[in-house]
Amino acid sequence: MLKNNNHTLGKKNKTLSANQWQLSSSTQIPDELKAFDAELATFSHKYGIIAEMFPPTHRILKLPVPNPPSAILSGSHYATKSAEELCLITELYSLLPDHLHHFVPTTHFQSLLGHHLQGGRSSEIGKLRVMAGHIFDLDSSYFDTGFTK
Numbered sequence: 074m075l076k077n078n079n080h081t082l083g084k085k086n087k088t089l090s091a092n093q094w095q096l097s098s099s100t101q102i103p104d105e106l107k108a109f110d111a112e113l114a115t116f117s118h119k120y121g122i123i124a125e126m127f128p129p130t131h132r133i134l135k136l137p138v139p140n141p142p143s144a145i146l147s148g149s150h151y152a153t154k155s156a157e158e159l160c161l162i163t164e165l166y167s168l169l170p171d172h173l174h175h176f177v178p179t180t181h182f183q184s185l186l187g188h189h190l191q192g193g194r195s196s197e198i199g200k201l202r203v204m205a206g207h208i209f210d211l212d213s214s215y216f217d218t219g220f221t222k
Contacts, residue, residue: 102181109173110185117189120168122197128187129161135178136162 142163144150150160166174176182206213 106176106179106181109176112170113173113176113182113185114189116169116173117186118193118196120165120186121190121193124164124168125161125190128183128190129158129165131180131183133158133162134165134183138166139163142167 136158139159139162145160145164145167149156151157165177169177201208202216203213205211205216
């Protein structure tokens with residue numbers, strides 16, 4: 074009986090092991106990039122507040138920085154889709170510290186940026202919800218601050 078249970082558990086372990094998701098070698102995160110995760114997280118939060126609410130697509134992140142840089146504050150920023158993309162990448166690189174520029178084209182950078190932009194938006198919305206009663210001069214009980222994910 075004990076041997077049968079052991080054999081059954083062995084089969085289950087093999088099945089679970091075979092079905093477990095594994096990272097391929099192409100998606101391994103370099104240790105060099107992991108070392109800057111905290112700094113990238115801080116940058117992403119600030120970038121979401123002062124520049125863009127949504128992360129640029131990975132295709133845009135692979136674009137080279139225009140030389141000379143695009144005029145970010147001019148009206149031509151939105152003249153065409155390609156001009157907007159060039160201004161977006163120029164803005165990102167201008168805000169990002171120089172020693173992190175070579176990480177921008179990586180998939181890990183994009184996922185980290187997206188994750189922390191979302192967290193930053195949620196944090197700011199939460200702060201607004203808490204202060205909404207004071208902002209609108211209403212009783213704070215009108216604003217549900219107990220909602221959590």
